[in-house]
Amino acid sequence: MDHPDEQGSPAKQGSPDEQGSLLLQDQLCFALYAASRSVTTRYRPLLEELGLTYPQYLVMLALWEQDSVSVRELGASLQLDSSTLSPLLKRLEAAGLISRRRRPDDERSVAVTLTRAGTELRERARSVPLAIGQAMGLTPEQDATAKQLLRLLTAHVNAAGTDRPGSS
Amino acid sequence: MDHPDEQGSPAKQGSPDEQGSLLLQDQLCFALYAASRSVTTRYRPLLEELGLTYPQYLVMLALWEQDSVSVRELGASLQLDSSTLSPLLKRLEAAGLISRRRRPDDERSVAVTLTRAGTELRERARSVPLAIGQAMGLTPEQDATAKQLLRLLTAHVNAAGTDRPGSS
């Protein structure tokens, strides 16, 4: 029976409170940064077969969930702003997966819509999450715990960064 | 707002339905990606006072831990390769924080060394991890759990990616 200890916990004695440490390996931020890059690298060959990059894949996930949304709504889902999304969407449009047109009722807004090819790509993408899940090798409980902690962390960090105006 | 089964399904084993889901919010990879960007964004204003970007800060952490290492060794610590580190180090050198010179005993290798300014910057950086730790708002237990899970995940993913299927 495997224990999640295979990386080994090399007895970090002497540092009960790592919060103020300047050691690279003590930093949660570095674990996060390294994990995120590892995962996107692992996705790369799978997504290459679909002609997508990793952020493009996330955009497609959002569109498969809800089609015909504005750039702004996409940005809210993915926590990205237009300066990242605009060129990305332009590439997806060039690839024939989406189309963009101004909303008749509000010309400021651009509706992002799946093309037939974009809709059909979903079937080919179905196997991707499972393959990644297996590569991650976490138990369902660990997976759920990780997601929960990451969401909690993100919520806290965003709340701290989005300094509430009006209350001091 | 209609958000489907987020944590409503108690059946975790037996039917890992979430593992094969294409819903954005079910994806651990997205939680990871969003958390990582949130954290670096939170770091930005703090590091700006030190004249560092987030990856530059990680390089400095590594150097404060062990000075005078090769580009390759830095890359091993940070899991970055020379195509990322070379320009980054060039900017740190231009900022006067490090110096680079070829090793006399092996002219292929470049020793990265802290300058006086680079060494002294450490004191100004001492308060950064604690400030971030507070913004993350995790208990020490949650922090430790998150680090453990992220390291485990990274190890698995890297092992799966490095895996050369020498089928014979």
Add this chain to the structure above:
DNA sequence: CCCGATTCAGTTGTGCACGATCTAATCGCG
């Protein structure tokens, strides 16, 4: 009806990431 403020998407500039490729130095084996 006009004008200032706001909203939305896009553009620009800087700095990562990373695959592919290059060059030079070093190693290894006959």
Add this chain to the structure above:
DNA sequence: CGCGATTAGATCGTGCACAACTGAATCGGG
């Protein structure tokens, strides 16, 4: 000793991220 293989670092091209800015469309108050 010679020469192919390996290693270290740098360079190039593509594609994110994100701050700062532009410009058009819309809204709101007088």
